[in-house]
Amino acid sequence: MNVYMGLKKTIYISVVLLFIQGIVLAQENNELSELRHKAAKVKDLDAYCEVCKYLYEMGSGADLLLIYADSIRQLAIRDKSLDCFLESYNWSSEAYFMKGDFSKGFSLKYKTLVLAENARRIGDALILCSDIGYYYNVCARYDSARYYFNKGMQLAEKTPLLADRYRTMLTNYASSYLFEGKMDSALVYTLQAKERSAADKDTAMLIENLNQLGTIYRRQKNLEKCISSFENALHLCEAQNNFRTAAYIYGNIATAYCDWKRPKDAIPFSEKAVEYALKLGNHQMIGVCYVNLGAIMCNISGRREEGIAVLQKAIPILEEVNNRRRLCEVYSYLINAYRQNGQQKAAMDYLGKLDKLAHELKTDVEHYRYYKSKAPLLQMGGRYAEATDYYLRMINMLENGYRDPMDYEHYMRLAECYRALRKDAAAYDCLYKAYALRDSSFHFEYTEQLSDYSVKYHTKEKELEIIRLRKNELEREAELLKRRIIFGSVLALLVIVMLFMLYIRLRQQVRIARLAKIASEKEQQFLVLQKDTEQRLTRKYIDGLESERQRMATELHDDVCNSLLALEMNVCSLPEVKDGRMDGQLKQLETIRQRLRNMSHELMPPAFQYATIDEMLSDYVLHLTLPEGMKAEYSSTEGVDWHKIPQKVGFEFYRIVQEAVSNALKYSAASCIRVRLEWKDGLLSVLIADDGRGFEPNKKTNGVGLRTLLQRADAVGAKVELDSGIGNGVQVKVTVLV
Structure with a gap:
């Protein structure tokens, strides 16, 4: 009867919570629609950022966030705005982190950080260091996390206005030690962060510090300080209506009660955490709180079925926000619950899902969780040899530094498998390790079993x-x-x-070697001097060429184009124009003026401080004026940070492409011109190819265009490969080591 009443109460609470969740979702959709409508109307950076911020805070809509980040990137290209480029890369990285693609997320964060550092944007660089460190903590790469937190704190110390960021990074720095299991270091730095937050009167960060202290004291089994820290944090949260942090703290208190083998006392705190999460309306938090509540219920006799129902309720929510790490945790709890119920088929179904996710995420946490779930299932089915393999994988991870407070259980179960396989010596060794790891309060429970294994072990030893x-x-x-x-x-x-x-004859050989070395050094100095002289002459020629290009561009744009425009206006006033007899001449005059204007734009040097060589070449090819029947294509290597290409190299490559494409337009009579930019293993190359009439390179190597192209390549130490033949088109490939 009590079980029935408890189940009825749980169902009633779930219905009420789902009703509240539906109201919150409706409010969210209305707010998001208003923000998107505003962004579509205004189309500026602030409006797009408001939508991105809302999507990020709600923890869902990664694909939509990518779309708006790309809209910001289009603004950046159009306006050549550094702020737009920073915001675009930053929001794109956050979207990939939400999708669980950490590789792309980190790549974009690095790209944004380099851009901010080059522009001396200290505030932006500091925030990026904090974000990168946070995500390294998430994927358990704690040394890397601490490197970026340290880097960010050094920047913050130089800028007093960024003190709040310093407190955040100091707290996350302490968290990295907490996650790694180094409690002493975590306690030292968390206390420092708490003192700093109290001195600066930062209540929000003080709450985080108290919450973290409670977790550390829980791990250290200091009950009094643990509860005191959590209570102080809760008082501050509830005074400020900070439901988000309050939900996490209630969840931590519930975890503490579970650690002390009091799961029934943990239930009210876990339910309170769910209630606060639903008030906040954050799907990410709702899913996490459901997971914690379901896991606790599964450990209480008579409430396991309720726990399974709550865990299954969390799955669609976590799938919606793409929290694959928490999904792995849910699958692990469900596997354990079904195994304890004797429902091996259901447990194996969820094991398959856990296997797939663990191999996608490729982190130690998920692999360990998968082994921890699979080994007992195999042991339960009597497949002791296979179970032994997975127990050994877990033990290998533990011996290499992985942390698990229940590590002794794996040695115990491995000992049982060895005993079933009649490997008594190995069973004795594992049981001894389990005994050494377990607290002294468990000593008498396994002493007799250890003695049995010891007798068998020593018997075989004597034999x-x-x-x-x-x-x-x-x-x-x-x-x-x-x-x-x-x-x-x-x-x-x-x-x-x-x-x-x-x-x-040591002296003679030393003397000969010394003379040879001197001669070699002199020869090397001569070659270096000769090369430097050639480079200076080439650079001087190219600089003069660029200066003349800029002068001609200015003359064409400001003088000739304007004169043609004036001429066009004068001609328009003639009576013959009004009769329509000079329409063809006027159209030809307009075409000439537009061509001169385009030529002036091509002669001007590109602005590489705001765009990469990839973006400049893409824009150049896209806006080429092509004869009828001819097309131009552009492609480049994907996933490359083109900001790493030096501006000098990018500039010369841009001019080389202009020269080669110009020659193709003039002489090739081709149907297609292709431009391909590649970067692999530090080697940058560009290929310009056409399918035109071609020529014999041995008979045509003195053209001005080709000579200028070779000089530009030589100026940056690039290698030029020319391949052509009559009727075979022309291929020009320029390669340089960056």
């Missing part, structure tokens, strides 16, 4: 004693013989070396 002694004797004899051989070999080698050294 093998004679064989072992004989083996040791043979090994000693082999070792003695080995030492004699080594000593004789070394002695013979020393004699040979001494005889050889008597015949070496």
Whole structure:
């Protein structure tokens, strides 16, 4: 009857909570629609950022966030705005982190950080260091996390206005030690962060510090300080209506009660956490709180079915927000619950889902959770050899630094598998390790079992004693013989070396080597001087060429184009124009003026401080004026940070492409011109190819265009490959090591 009433109460609470959740979702959709409508109307950076911020805070809509981040990127290209580029890369990275694609997320964060540092945007660089460190904590790469937190704190100390960021990073720095299981270091830095937050009167950060202290004291089994820290944090949260942090704190209190083997007392706190999460309306938090509540219920006799129902309720919410790590946790709890219920088929179904996610995420946490779930299932089915393999994988991770407070259980279960396989010596060893790891309060529980294994182990030891002694004797004899051989070999080698050294005329060889070295250095200096001279002459020629291009561009744009415009206006006033007899001439005059204007734009140097070589070449090819029947295509290597290409190299490559494409337009009569930019293993290359009439390179190597192209390539140390033939088109490939 009590179980029935408890289940009825749980169902009633779930219905009410779902009703509240539906109201919150409706409010969210209305607010998001208003923000999107505003962004579509205004189309500026602030409006787009408001939508991105809302999507990020709600923890859902990663694909939609990517779309708005790309809209900001289009603004950046159009306005050549550094702020737009920073916001675009930053929001794109957050979207990939939400999707669980940490590789792309980190790549974009690095790109944004480099851009901010080059522009000396200290505030932006500091925020990016904090974000990168946070996500390294999430994926358990704690040394990398601390590196970026340290870097950010050094920047914050130089800027007093960024003190709030310093407190945040100090707290996250302490968290990295907490996650890694280094409680002493975590306590030291968390106390420092707490003192800093209290001195600066930062209540929000003080709450985080108190919450973290409670978790640390829980791990250290200090009950009094643990509860005191959590209570102080809760008072501050509820005074400020901070439901988000309050939900996490109630969840931490519930976890503490579970650690002290009091799961029934943990239930009210976990339910309170769910209630606060629903008030906040954050799907990410709702899913996490459901997971914690379901896991606690599964550990209480008679409430396991309720726990399974709550865990299954969390799955669609976590799938919606793409929280794959928490999904792994849910699957693990469900596997354990079904295993304890004897429902092996249901447990195996969820094990398959956990297997897929664990291999996608490729982190130690998920792999360990998968092994921890699969090994007991195999053991339950009597597949002891297979179970042993997975227990050994877990133990290997534990011995290499992975933390698990229940590690002794794995040694216990491995000992049971070894016993079933009749490997008593291995079973004894595992049971001994389990006994050493477990607290003294569990000593008497396994002493008798340990003694049984010990008797069997020593019995086999005595049976093998004679064989072992004989083996040791043979090994000693082999070792003695080995030492004699080594000593004789070394002695013979020393004699040979001494005889050889008597015949070496050391002084003469040293003198000859010194003279050869001096001659080599002089020759090298001459070659370097010759190369420097050639480069200076080439640079001087190219600088003059660029200066003349800029002068001609200015003359064409400001003088010739304007004169043609004035001429066009004068002609329009003639009576013949009004009769329509000069429409063809006017159209030709307009075409000439537009072509001169385009030529002036192409002659001007590109602005590489706001766009990469990839973006500039893409824009150039896209806006080419092509004859009828001709098309131009552009492609580049994907996933490359093109900001790493030096501006000097990018500028010369841009001019080289202009020169080669111009030649193709003039002489090739091609149907297609292709431009391909590649970067692999530090090697930058650009290929310009057409399918035109071609020419014989041996008979045409003195053209101005080709000579200028070769000089530009030589100016940056690039290599030029020219391939052509009559009727085979032209291919020009320029390569340089960056």
